[in-house]
Amino acid sequence: MKPKSAIQKGRRLENFICEEIEKTGLGKAIRTPGSGSGLKKSDIFANIPFLIEAKNQKKIKILDWIDQAKKETEQGNYDPNKWAVIFNDFRKGEFQSVYVVLDLWEWLELLKRNKEPLVKQPDKEMAWKIKSAINSLKSLLKSLE
DSSP, X not given: OOHHHHHHHHHHHHHHHHHHHHHTTSOOEEEOTTTTSSSOOOSEEESSSSXXXXXXXXXXXXXXXXXXXXXXXXXXXXXXXXEEEEEEOGGGOTTTSEEEEOOHHHHXXXXXXXXXXXXXXXXXXXXXXXHHHHHHHHHHHHHHO
């Protein structure tokens, strides 16, 4: 592949990632000018606390990509655990299967943070409010009948 077409292929993935970040409602996302060659080492600049390394290559080299992302977190003053490698799987075509590789503990932390809060036991005040609401609704139903 010619170097120019390889660069264009990388840009297409970066643009795709930016569009998906914005569609999800996570704010504005843009390709980093120079794609990691300047002070900002991430391929994507967004309001996301992760350095994003985008890879649009047919040959999957996950461990090399992880090493690159970790190195760039150090160079770009990111939290060394907050990196993400996003890559396209060409077996199903362009952008039909796109995956993210994260550190296990960062992934677990994301799951924990996004977990729906569970109400363990309502306290006495909450129990009183619930009973009061139920009684008010029962009264409303009687008057409607």
